[in-house]
Amino acid sequence: MTNLAVRLPGLELKNPIMPASGCFGFGREYSSFYDLGKLGAVIMKAATGTGRLGNPTPRVAETASGMLNAIGLQNPGVEKIIENEVPFLGAYDTCIIANIAGSTLEEYEKVASTFNETNLVHALELNISCPNVKEGGIQFGTDPSLAQAVTEIVKKASKLPVYVKLSPNVTNIVEMAKAVEAAGADGLSMINTLTGMQIHLPSRKPLIANKTGGLSGPAIKPVAIRMIYEVKQHVDIPIIGMGGVSNAEDVLEFLLAGASAVAVGTANFSNPYVCPEIIDALPETLERYGFNSVEEAIGKGIMSV
Amino acid sequence: MTNLAVRLPGLELKNPIMPASGCFGFGREYSSFYDLGKLGAVIMKAATGTGRLGNPTPRVAETASGMLNAIGLQNPGVEKIIENEVPFLGAYDTCIIANIAGSTLEEYEKVASTFNETNLVHALELNISCPNVKEGGIQFGTDPSLAQAVTEIVKKASKLPVYVKLSPNVTNIVEMAKAVEAAGADGLSMINTLTGMQIHLPSRKPLIANKTGGLSGPAIKPVAIRMIYEVKQHVDIPIIGMGGVSNAEDVLEFLLAGASAVAVGTANFSNPYVCPEIIDALPETLERYGFNSVEEAIGKGIMSV
Amino acid sequence: MMIQKENMIIRSVTNIALDTIEMVLENTYISKTAIPGQFLHAAIEGHTLRRPISIADIDQEKETITILFKILGKGTEKLATYQPGMTFDALGPSGNGFQVDNTRATYLLIGGGIGVPPLYYLGKTLAEKKCNIVSILGFQTEENVFYEERFQALGKTFIVTNDGSYGETGFVTDIIEKAGHFDSYFSCGPVPMLKAITSKLPTKPGLISLEERMGCGVGACMACVIPSADGKGYQKICSDGPVFHAQEVSL
Amino acid sequence: MMIQKENMIIRSVTNIALDTIEMVLENTYISKTAIPGQFLHAAIEGHTLRRPISIADIDQEKETITILFKILGKGTEKLATYQPGMTFDALGPSGNGFQVDNTRATYLLIGGGIGVPPLYYLGKTLAEKKCNIVSILGFQTEENVFYEERFQALGKTFIVTNDGSYGETGFVTDIIEKAGHFDSYFSCGPVPMLKAITSKLPTKPGLISLEERMGCGVGACMACVIPSADGKGYQKICSDGPVFHAQEVSL
Ligand SMILES: Cc1cc2nc3c(=O)[nH]c(=O)nc-3n(C[C@H](O)[C@H](O)[C@H](O)COP(=O)(O)OP(=O)(O)OC[C@H]3O[C@@H](n4cnc5c(N)ncnc54)[C@H](O)[C@@H]3O)c2cc1C
Ligand SMILES: Cc1cc2nc3c(=O)[nH]c(=O)nc-3n(C[C@H](O)[C@H](O)[C@H](O)COP(=O)(O)OP(=O)(O)OC[C@H]3O[C@@H](n4cnc5c(N)ncnc54)[C@H](O)[C@@H]3O)c2cc1C
Ligand SMILES: Cc1cc2nc3c(=O)[nH]c(=O)nc-3n(C[C@H](O)[C@H](O)[C@H](O)COP(=O)(O)O)c2cc1C
Ligand SMILES: Cc1cc2nc3c(=O)[nH]c(=O)nc-3n(C[C@H](O)[C@H](O)[C@H](O)COP(=O)(O)O)c2cc1C
Ligand code: FES
Numbered sequence A, B: 001m002t003n004l005a006v007r008l009p010g011l012e013l014k015n016p017i018m019p020a021s022g023c024f025g026f027g028r029e030y031s032s033f034y035d036l037g038k039l040g041a042v043i044m045k046a047a048t049g050t051g052r053l054g055n056p057t058p059r060v061a062e063t064a065s066g067m068l069n070a071i072g073l074q075n076p077g078v079e080k081i082i083e084n085e086v087p088f089l090g091a092y093d094t095c096i097i098a099n100i101a102g103s104t105l106e107e108y109e110k111v112a113s114t115f116n117e118t119n120l121v122h123a124l125e126l127n128i129s130c131p132n133v134k135e136g137g138i139q140f141g142t143d144p145s146l147a148q149a150v151t152e153i154v155k156k157a158s159k160l161p162v163y164v165k166l167s168p169n170v171t172n173i174v175e176m177a178k179a180v181e182a183a184g185a186d187g188l189s190m191i192n193t194l195t196g197m198q199i200h201l202p203s204r205k206p207l208i209a210n211k212t213g214g215l216s217g218p219a220i221k222p223v224a225i226r227m228i229y230e231v232k233q234h235v236d237i238p239i240i241g242m243g244g245v246s247n248a249e250d251v252l253e254f255l256l257a258g259a260s261a262v263a264v265g266t267a268n269f270s271n272p273y274v275c276p277e278i279i280d281a282l283p284e285t286l287e288r289y290g291f292n293s294v295e296e297a298i299g300k301g302i303m304s305v
Numbered sequence C, D: 001m002m003i004q005k006e007n008m009i010i011r012s013v014t015n016i017a018l019d020t021i022e023m024v025l026e027n028t029y030i031s032k033t034a035i036p037g038q039f040l041h042a043a044i045e046g047h048t049l050r051r052p053i054s055i056a057d058i059d060q061e062k063e064t065i066t067i068l069f070k071i072l073g074k075g076t077e078k079l080a081t082y083q084p085g086m087t088f089d090a091l092g093p094s095g096n097g098f099q100v101d102n103t104r105a106t107y108l109l110i111g112g113g114i115g116v117p118p119l120y121y122l123g124k125t126l127a128e129k130k131c132n133i134v135s136i137l138g139f140q141t142e143e144n145v146f147y148e149e150r151f152q153a154l155g156k157t158f159i160v161t162n163d164g165s166y167g168e169t170g171f172v173t174d175i176i177e178k179a180g181h182f183d184s185y186f187s188c189g190p191v192p193m194l195k196a197i198t199s200k201l202p203t204k205p206g207l208i209s210l211e212e213r214m215g216c217g218v219g220a221c222m223a224c225v226i227p228s229a230d231g232k233g234y235q236k237i238c239s240d241g242p243v244f245h246a247q248e249v250s251l
């Protein structure tokens, strides 16, 4: 019997598959397609301090083997999420990871500490790729010292393990990973989207109302694999990998590159059943390539170890 | 009559289409498919100071809507290129752009000055994305001060206009563009490939022998468009755009984002006739979206101008 | 009715107007459960995102669903190459459709271009409920006109073309006066048309069907929103809509 | 002969062994110009890179080209779904094939797995030149064996399977002694097999056909290189090869 279980800080995953933040809402819609208890975990849509309306539309565009999105963190705010959404998900036999975002250090701190009020959330995913309004548009996710600062504050504010979600839009991903590890991160989550743009020819304008959007989907998988492979060799904390996963072979590729678990984002839009289908296919896929368990495969593609 | 001509430093292009460096060799192979005189220009494969053998194989891999390559600058060296390759291309009614690379500032200087010996080359494309052996693996293309230094040296060594080819693997592309503009670059060429990796499941190893490779093709087009759009607003020198172009609509998208001419790389592999087919389709495409000339479309997608 | 992922078997493909394809699809679940105004979210090979296409007609006995679509971009271009016998998968029935409670009233259907299709299944359903139906269908030019006879079979039908090449000349709003009395209206078409209609008919009860670029198509990703009329939030077109009360959203 | 981009019309698709497809393609230019050992560089929908597939046979009168391929990954999987009547485009004839000058000599053909196909067209060509042909064809297991009778029609043929489930047991190199005298050899198959053969036959003249992942397929991108035996440079498999003198390259 192939063992799919993975044990990570705060997360006893029955399998390594979880929907990625922002691609699964708070699970309600997909719960009509299948039992969410099948999932290793669910990563919820980003929560901010107070509710946000997000960006104007169009918010998405299709690209070659991928898509752009600029939803803009639309969410009802951390309190309403805890009140209205978490209990729904908490009724399923799966782990819950709360993705948290903010514009200021204070907002991050507030969101993180507010999640202490529920016992149903197992871990935080700290999204540091949103524009930092206060510091003049610099992103927490592209400056190692800002990333370190926000990680420290969130670690202090929260009783939960913190997985820091790294942005791929940086020159040196290893430096970012080391900075947040030093700040106490329990794990990493990577990658968030690559910043991209599409121009709509008839209107001669960027198609996405926000002009730029985040590129996701199979198009970015090689970038994700490269970054995880690089980072895994320089940090000791586990990595939740993501970026273009759409089948069980992709999952194995992420495990070999160094991920301990794998999130699936864009592929949910192509196929709402993609997560349970991957979970069902995973044992056979692992066996075919000579693995008896998920844990056995983690990092096995790294040539220097 | 739609006017396809574009005038750039050193380059009187009859149309804005040119094969990208490394995807067209020195033109010989494609000259059996069509008259190279149809092309606006040809960008040659990188030239280094002395011949290089390049990397072990496999050197390429296919990815979703793209590919990875790690050829490793295999080339016969600048002198042999001038002797054996440039005259062949020089016989065609097209512009020649020499892509130059090196491991040290001295090598860049040598390659640039050696190209002064021929009158057949119209411009240099300065490839600053190759690992810099001397400075400990840092890339000229990711450090603004190194990029500035190599641009200054090449400008001094060469009598030709210099287009600096930017790497997209940076946190801040505008900063890189400004640095090389300040150093005297006559133009920019962007983007080079995104660093990526693919893991071969049966062997559990990175498929590309060099481990990482450069991601090209339609997958990266949104990143290229975003970066050109950002850079165009902050520099005054023209941009040769590239990254995933495979048809005339893509070309118009690059023009609208701020490119003045467009290079086509990976698409040559899918369709060896892609460049002349794009050139033939371009007048009708420009007209359909309301343009009478290529020059009219340049930067028209930028909303703040 | 719950959305399911269903296999659609293509039974026929017909070019019914310029770049406009009618496709008849066989599927039990969706043909038995969909109401007018709902849509299919169609997976097209080689495309990351699904394409929303309205249900234009249903034959419950034959278990077929008719869709009409215009070739606009790469996805619809590809779908138009599919042949009878081939299959594709679709999520459906998606969205909230036109809820019709009153019978025996007079309804005005106002469709623009590729907004016409959902109104046909609606019109047929209303006709079955013995309602009075008047239709105004706007197209750019003669070559784009489709389904004229089918709407005529339901009731009085005005065709308008922007260039006057067929029927009346102008916009659908220019005809509303000629349509005579109606109790409420149903409309689907481009946003500028819907804006013109809702501002011309500020007090009439009406339902409008909206379009927006979608990610998930099931209400999870927040891609397809439209501001609520009260300015206090957003509605999701894929799951709260695509059909809204005319006064509920801010166009 | 110059490489051209040609439209290949699929005439038949046959499953001839486990995951192994024989496809007969119609095309005038390539059927008239290709020599043994050359390949098609096939465009497969949805794939950035073309797939190199050897020419396994040609019927110049019918203007058909036969290819045999194994379903290994996404590209060959897709190609295997293509039906007769469909078309795909291919660059061809690509590469340098087997040059055969001597007639009436005895040639040993040594093929391994999916390296067997190019040897068949070579064998037929040699047979027409009245050469003596002995073939050793190696496969993993019985289910993989194909074209046995066709090679038998050309001359004495040994089938070897790694697991002994059919024919002789072991590797092709184990059989070379049994093949008797031969003047030179032609071989195509996995690199370990070619290495074993060239080191077993260091002094025999031989031509071997190589594989490598390709970008352009026409000699422009330097993706598909193999080190020269002299260590001084590389040869391009797509244009200098895929056929090389056994001693010319460093495996
Ligand atoms: C609820 C709903 C019902 C619809 N019903 C019909 C119908 O019955 N017949 C019909 O012809 N069209 C209909 N449309 C519009 C149809 O979805 C688009 O024309 C189609 O998605 C364009 O796809 P494409 O690949 O050809 O264009 P592309 O421009 O290549 O598409 C790129 C992306 O943009 C999206 N997109 C582009 N235009 C639209 C649009 N107008 N609305 C939503 N998404 C868009 C595509 O879905 C895709 O994700 C409907 C749209 C919605 C939202
Ligand atoms: C000159 C030449 C002749 C060939 N002739 C035949 C033949 O007659 N029959 C046959 O079955 N196979 C042949 N092959 C091998 C065939 O090209 C590969 O099996 C095929 O490309 C695999 O494609 P895929 O999409 O199924 O695999 P994937 O692994 O999905 O392919 C991914 C990429 O790797 C490349 N690739 C993978 N394996 C190989 C390989 N062994 N050689 C070269 N590129 C590879 C693919 O072309 C593609 O670019 C030949 C290869 C070469 C170089
Ligand atoms: C529509 C959409 C919304 C997203 N929202 C969030 C979000 O709220 N927080 C976050 O950290 N990442 C968000 N992401 C990024 C994904 O979680 C994921 O990191 C990324 O899409 C790469 O994975 P994929 O290629 O499988 O989609 C979003 C992605 C998409 C496509
Ligand atoms: C096989 C291959 C080889 C390349 N070699 C070079 C090179 O020698 N010098 C260089 O500046 N860029 C090189 N590039 C990058 C291309 O010139 C181009 O910037 C990149 O591929 C993006 O364009 P595309 O998506 O159209 O291929 C190479 C790309 C490929 C695919
Ligand atoms: S498309 Fe995802 S919420 Fe509507």
Ligand code: FES
Residues within 6 Å of the ligand: D213, D214, D215, D216, D217, D218, D219, D220, D221, D222, D223, D224, D225, D236, D237, D238, D239
């Ligand atoms: S594949 Fe490009 S040189 Fe051989």
